[in-house]
Amino acid sequence: MSEKVIVIYSGGMDSFTVLHKALADGKKPYALSFNYGQRHKKELDYAARVCDELNVPHKIVDISAINALVGGSALTDDIDVPEGHYEEPSMKTTVVPNRNMILLSLAVGYAVSEEATKVYYGAHSGDHAIYPDCRPEFVEKMNDVCAIANYEAVEIVTPYLKVSKTAILTAGLQMGLNYGKTWTCYNGREKACGKCGACQERLEAFRDNQATDPLAYEA
Known part of the structure; x- marks a missing residue:
């Protein structure tokens, strides 16, 4: 019987690739998406369609009430979405305070209830400069906590x-994935928006892979 795992699935490129990697590795993924009051729900619609196509169990959980506590992000509040390169200092306005710790905690609870052994999420090196909760040291410490937080250890x-x-996209293209089934734009x-x-x-990753993004852009 395949090992059960929870995949935090936003509907974007990274989590789309992670979901398919879990499937390719012979796991039985349970996809978990969150409505945390983000600027739009389009990525959640993309996530739902993919899970339906793959016949993957999928939950979308509304935790938008947390915005009463963790506001101040361009992704959740009435703050202009910054334009320009992903690593520019302006991108720090897209940080949602403590988001991944909150989401991972909920996903670990779900894993325990489903007798799943692992929680997958799509942090990558490009996030390190902007999002503290995507850095290796954060993942390491969360793993330490998740090993003792319940009677059953859960691995992040x-x-x-x-x-x-770019490397994530390379891996996905090698798996034959269609990234037209993902949504990345903050709008x-x-x-x-492009x-x-x-x-x-996202566009830089496609250029680096000498591939064409199947998603439609305004410009």
Whole structure:
């Protein structure tokens, strides 16, 4: 019987690749998505469609009430979404305080209830400069905590923690994945803006792989 794992699945490129890696590794993934009051829900719609196609169990959990406590991000509040390269200092306005610790804690609880042994999430090296909760030292400490927080130890798995988004895309393309089934843009309009940091990093990854992004862009 396949090992059960929980995959934190946003509907974006990284978690899409992680989900398929879990499947390719012979795991039985349970996808978990969060509505944490982000600027738009488009990525959650993409996540739901993919899980339906793959027949992967999927929960979308509304935790938007946490915004009464952890505001101040361009992804959750009425703050302009910054444009430009992903590693620019302006991208720090997209940090949601303590987001991954909160999401991982909930995912670990779900893992224990489902008798799953691992929680996967898609942190990568490109996030390190901006998001403290995507850095190797954070993952290491969370793993220490998750080993003792319950009677059952749960491992935090980050397959792409030390590689770039370009390398994640390379791995996904080698698996034959269709990234037209993912949404990355910080804006939730009909087409991706092509200007925000998330779009810029995504497009850079496709250029580095000499591939064409199947997603439609405004410009």
